[in-house]
Amino acid sequence: MFDLDGVLVDSEPVWEEVRRAFVAEHGGTWQPDTQSRLMGMSTAEWASYLHSLGVSLPPAEIARGVVERMAARYRDEVPLMPGAVEVVRRLYGTVTLGLASSSPRTLIDVALDAARLKECFAATVSTEEVERGKPAPDGYLEAARRLGVDPRECVAVEDSSNGLRSAHAAGLRVIAVPHPRYPPAPDALALAWRVLPGLDALTAELLP
Known part of the structure; x- marks a missing residue:
C-alpha cells in the first residue's frame, strides 16, 4: 500500500506553499512547526488547525479554498516523485x-x-x-x-x-x-x- 503525498507525488512543497499563502491572506499566522503538524492530517483536521492559527474563515471554507487551489496546481502539472x-x-x-x-x-x-x-x-x-x-x-x-x-x-x-x-x-x-x-x-x-x-x-x- 502506497501513501500518495511525499511518496508518489512530491506534493508537500506545494501543500506548504498553498496553505502558507492561504493562511497569510486570511489573517492567520504560520508557525515554525505547522507544516510538520499538518502532514498526515485529514482534510477536516487540517482545516480546523488552520482556523486555529487565526484564519478568519470557518473550517469548511478553508478546506474548500485550499483544495481548489491544489487541484488547479495539479491540473497544470502533477509533481511526481522520481521513479x-x-x-x-x-x-x-x-x-x-x-x-x-x-x-x-x-x-x-x-x-x-x-x-x-x-x-x-x-x-x-x-x-x-x-x-x-x-x-x-x-x-x-x-x-x-x-x-x-x-x-x-x-x-x-x-x-x-x-x-x-x-x-x-x-x-x-x-x-x-x-x-x-x-x-x-x-x-x-x-x-x-x-x-x-x-x-x-x-x-x-x-x-x-
Whole structure:
C-alpha cells in the first residue's frame, strides 16, 4: 500500500506553499512547526488547525479554498516523485496495490489520472472517508478491508512521521522512503521495517 503525498507525488512543497499563502491572506499566522503538524492530517483536521492559527474563515471554507487551489496546481502539472510511475507499473501485476492517503478524494483522483496510474490500484482510500486521519490507523485499516486482506499481510510505503505511525499502528510492515526536505522524526523512522534511500530502490524482491 502506497501513501500518495511525499511518496508518489512530491506534493508537500506545494501543500506548504498553498496553505502558507492561504493562511497569510486570511489573517492567520504560520508557525515554525505547522507544516510538520499538518502532514498526515485529514482534510477536516487540517482545516480546523488552520482556523486555529487565526484564519478568519470557518473550517469548511478553508478546506474548500485550499483544495481548489491544489487541484488547479495539479491540473497544470502533477509533481511526481522520481521513479514513481516506473515503480508502480513494475509492481502492478506482481502484487496487489492499494493506496491510503491523507489527500482529499478529488486530489487523489486528479493525481492518479494525470499519472495514468489509477488502474494500477485495486483500492484507494482518502482519510476523508474514515473517522480519523494519520497517525491513527483508520486509513490503512480501511484500505485493507477494501482489498479483503489482513493488514498484517500488507506492506506500507511511507515518508512522513504520521504516515509511518499510522501504518505501524494498523499492523502493516512499513517501508520508509524519507522525503529529503521533510524527514520523519527519529522515533517514527525507528518503526520502519526497511528504510530505502529512494523509491527507485523498491522492488518486488524486497517484499515479504
